[in-house]
Amino acid sequence: MRRLPFEEPVTRAGPLARTVAGLALFVSLFALVLVRDPRAEAGPALATLGAGLVLAVTAVGLATFAFVRVWREGARGLGAALAGLFVACLILAYPAFVGLRALRLPALTDISTDIDNPPAFSRSRTAFAARDGRYPPDPGPAARASQRAAYPQVAPLTLDLDADVAFELARKAAVNRRWQIVEAIRPGGRIGNGRIEAVSRGLLLNLADDVTVRVHPRADGARIDVRSASRLGSHDFGGNADRIRAYLDEVANLAIAVK
Known part of the structure; x- marks a missing residue:
């Protein structure tokens, strides 16, 4: 009696997971290039990035299905599934x-x-142009109450330095943080406050956010307040608070070096 050759089962989900994960990587890298290009529109670029993430999730699902077949039936394709899962993750x-x-x-x-009296963004023509004609609206009481509960450590920085010196440190810190300074008005004049208007871009997606710094002269030195506002979306994922803390830490370190 002739014996039929035994064929080991093979799961196609493993190689497919690897292929889809590779495609997801290509789409995501292409989207990052688009997002970081200042000439490209943020909306389509972010939509492309979202497509890459959907493909990555699909690759995870295919890899999971392949793992089930390998476990239950001893099917081949485990290596390809692991490669796809690794890239997708x-x-x-x-x-x-x-x-x-x-x-x-x-x-x-x-x-x-300053939750009670946040620094106002400049309404000059130069500042409007840098913000693409946008003026960040003042958040309501509910939003400020949420900020107070979520970020109690976001507070003004008080320096026992002359206001002009504090302003120069604030400006230098903005340069060190690679902010695009739009306006820099020294303390003095009718109001007395100094102001730095700037645009900050994220490290990964290079998306623009608006920042304004207020330097208020005091009898015993100067007080520095910062306000950071996102241009896109309804959630900053903690990015604005992180930006303010990092900036004020930079100013404080510069002040220590001056003394």
């Missing part, structure tokens, strides 16, 4: 981190060190 790692922050933090897009 690399793509999804940072979005997952951002998603966890979104669950933990309130949906805010405008953070200020």
Whole structure:
């Protein structure tokens, strides 16, 4: 009696997961190039990035299905499934981190060190042009109450230095943070406050956010307040608070070096 050759089962989901993950990587990298290009529109670029994330999630699903077949039937294709899962997880790692922050933090897009009297953004023609004709609206009482509960450590910086010196340190810190300074008005004049208007861009997506710094002269030195507002979306994922803390830490370190 002739014996039929035994054919080991093969799962097509494993190689397919690897292929889809590779496509997701290509689409995501292409989207990052688009997002970081100042000439490209942010909306279509972010939509392309979203497509890359959807492909990565699909690759995870295919890899999971392949693992089930390998476990139950001993099918081949485990290596391809693991490769697809690894690439997909690399793509999804940072979005997952951002998603966890979104669950933990309130949906805010405008953070200020002075909740009761936040620094006002400049209404000059130059500042409007730098903000693409946008003027960030003042958040309501509910948003400020949410900020107070979520970010109690976001507070003004008081320096026992002359206001002019404090202003120069604030300007230098903005340069060190690679902000695009739009306006820099020294303390003095009718109001007395100094002001720095700037545009800050994210490290990964290079999206623009608006920042204004107020330097208020005091009898014993100067007080520095900062306000940072996102241009896109309804949630900053803690980015504005992180920006303010990092900036004020930079100013404080510069002040220590001056003394």
